[in-house]
Amino acid sequence: xxxxxxxxxxxxxxPVPLARSVLTSFGLTAILGGLxxxxxxxxxxxxxxxxxxVELLVTTLQDxxxxxxxxxxxxxxxFLGTLFIYLFCAxxxxxxxxxxxxxxxxxxxxxxxxxxxxxxxxxxxxxxGFLGYLKHFFSPSPLxxxxxxxxxxxxxxxxxxxxxxxxxxHGVVLGVVVSVAGLLVPVPLIAFGLFxxxxxxxxxxxxxxVYIAAAVAEPTADAPRIGKEGRA
Amino acid sequence: MxxxxxxxxxxxxxxxxxxxxxxxxxxxxxxxxxxxxxRQPESAPAVSRTLFVGLAMIEAIAIxxxxxxxxxxxxxxxxx
Numbered sequence: 001x002x003x004x005x006x007x008x009x010x011x012x013x014x015p016v017p018l019a020r021s022v023l024t025s026f027g028l029t030a031i032l033g034g035l036x037x038x039x040x041x042x043x044x045x046x047x048x049x050x051x052x053x054v055e056l057l058v059t060t061l062q063d064x065x066x067x068x069x070x071x072x073x074x075x076x077x078x079f080l081g082t083l084f085i086y087l088f089c090a091x092x093x094x095x096x097x098x099x100x101x102x103x104x105x106x107x108x109x110x111x112x113x114x115x116x117x118x119x120x121x122x123x124x125x126x127x128x129g130f131l132g133y134l135k136h137f138f139s140p141s142p143l144x145x146x147x148x149x150x151x152x153x154x155x156x157x158x159x160x161x162x163x164x165x166x167x168x169x170h171g172v173v174l175g176v177v178v179s180v181a182g183l184l185v186p187v188p189l190i191a192f193g194l195f196x197x198x199x200x201x202x203x204x205x206x207x208x209x210v211y212i213a214a215a216v217a218e219p220t221a222d223a224p225r226i227g228k229e230g231r232a
Numbered sequence: 233m234x235x236x237x238x239x240x241x242x243x244x245x246x247x248x249x250x251x252x253x254x255x256x257x258x259x260x261x262x263x264x265x266x267x268x269x270x271r272q273p274e275s276a277p278a279v280s281r282t283l284f285v286g287l288a289m290i291e292a293i294a295i296x297x298x299x300x301x302x303x304x305x306x307x308x309x310x311x312x
Contacts, residue, residue, distance in 0.1 A: 004302065005303075005306050005307055162288060162291065162295050165298050166291075199284075206281065207285060
């Protein structure tokens with residue numbers, strides 16, 4: 001049995017080896033980018049079918065992100081929405097014959113988690129300024145500085161490992177079942193894998209949103225969190 | 233007993249412990265969320281979103297056990 005931690009190299013581009021997850025990821029990015037370009041090329045006030053569908057998707061994402069972040073979500077939708085759409089499509093590749101989801105290798109999920117890690121700092125510094133953002137590491141007491149640093153590291157690690165573990169273990173379980181049972185037995189498992197992939201894409205996006213929301217929130221340290229209705 | 237057999241036993245223990253205790257924790261979380269939704273159905277969206285995030289946090293522990301087991305089986309530092 002091949003180790004699920006190794007990414008097979010499919011072809012070499014000069015001295016650079018291109019692994020399977022990298023190629024799948026590039027292909028998916030190209031397809032999604034191409035579709036987005038085709039849709040945005042002719043936007044009209046009276047939307048056609050395709051544009052209405054995409055608008056529905058974008059407004060749903062905006063509402064969901066706005067519910068968590070408690071402010072105008074327009075600034076955050078490009079990053080978080082892209083993350084969700086990419087993850088959803090990538091995880092759904094588990095049901096496409098001949099393809100494997102790129103998120104079942106540790107390199108892809110680590111890269112995505114590092115992107116979230118960096119974006120938390122970018123949004124936090126943009127909201128509070130450099131020193132203002134660094135101040136939250138020393139609140140409520142400077143004694144807690146190591147805990148803050150530890151939590152930054154572990155939550156990024158957990159973000160990567162959660163996605164990896166769920167998607168990869170589904171592949172491993174499916175492989176075991178196929179090697180034991182016959183033709184039609186794995187079909188419900190594949191359907192369940194689609195569900196798991198969608199849930200994991202949602203969870204990854206919601207957790208990233210929560211982290212970013214915590215970074216851009218006003219530093220009212222011990223006041224109870226007030227919902228959108230209470231503040232209005 | 234050589235290192236390989238010990239590693240396999242360790243992987244089995246890691247996965248089984250990582251299945252039992254996060255399952256107990258997740259069931260408690262789901263019970264509490266169901267209780268809350270049954271009392272106040274209008275709070276269902278907020279409760280279920282928080283539930284999802286919390287379940288993901290609990291599940292991370294199970295995933296850690298899985299990663300430990302996979303490292304023991306496929307990337308054992310004591311064997312190479």
